[in-house]
Amino acid sequence: MRYRGSCHCGAIQFQFEGPKITVGMGCNCSICRRKNAVLTNFTVPPEHMSIDVEGSALSSYEFGTKVAKHHFCNVCGIFTFVETRLNPGEYRVNLGCVEGINTFELSIEVYDGAAI
Template sequence: MKYTGSCHCEAVRFEFESEEITEALQCNCSICIRKNAIMSKQNYPPSHFKLITGNENLSTYRWGDHDVNHHFCKTCGIYPFHDTSDEPGTYRINLGCVDNVASHNLNII
């Protein structure tokens, strides 16, 4: 399936290919706990993820060991996805930013 998503102000828009999303992760790191982010279980490689608009509007926050690149919109502050220093361009998606996915209704593990 093709999914689309965006930050709140829609300056950052993206799309990705995935099997139907029925499960999600509730990350317990100190950043995600504070954001209450419900994330994709799967990491999406560059062949399945495309940033449509907003690269210039993205900023990146790295915490502690700098392994995870938390990308967020400089305008609205929403965090739509992240990648890692080990696998740049392979994204885990904040499912609250995905169109037509009710992230809180998914099986969250």
Template sequence: MPVTGSCHCGAVAYTLDEEMPTGAMACNCSICQRRGYLLHFTTPEAVIIEAADDAMTDYSFGRGVIRHQFCRTCGCAPVGGGTGPDGKEVIVINLRCTDGIDLDALQIQHYDGAGA
């Protein structure tokens, strides 16, 4: 069954062609800490993102390799993207926006983004 999710107002939605993730990455960098992301990394081929052209806005900082996208209307950040270490496009799903997910059951992998 595909995994679906959306921002709060529904302007931005995603469908992930994978089994429900059982783990997530929690990062302590300056933005992840503030936003409380639970991250799942995947490829552009595995995701369909439905959003009007102007539904999302971007926030980039530092080296600008990650697009911290969020819904212009409700401020939620269901999906983002960036470039991986190998130069390939990476899509980042925020599992906090996933429909029907049991967040407490996720195996959390802590990433020291603040120290990296």
């Protein structure tokens, strides 16, 4: 399946390919529990992800081991996707940013990110 998404202001647009999305993933690590975002329960390799950014709107936040990159729009503040720590270079996408997905209708798998 091909999906398309964006931040709130539209400065970050992206498309990715993945399986049909029927479940979302919540993560209990120190940053995800603060964002309370619903993520893809699969990772997207870079060759299946295309990102189109207006100017320098894409910022990333790193902490701890600095492997994971939590990308967000520095214009509207919306977290769009993360490059994961366990699969560096691959992405989990914030499903709240994806067209056609209602995160309130998905069942949520909890990922024990606090334990890694």
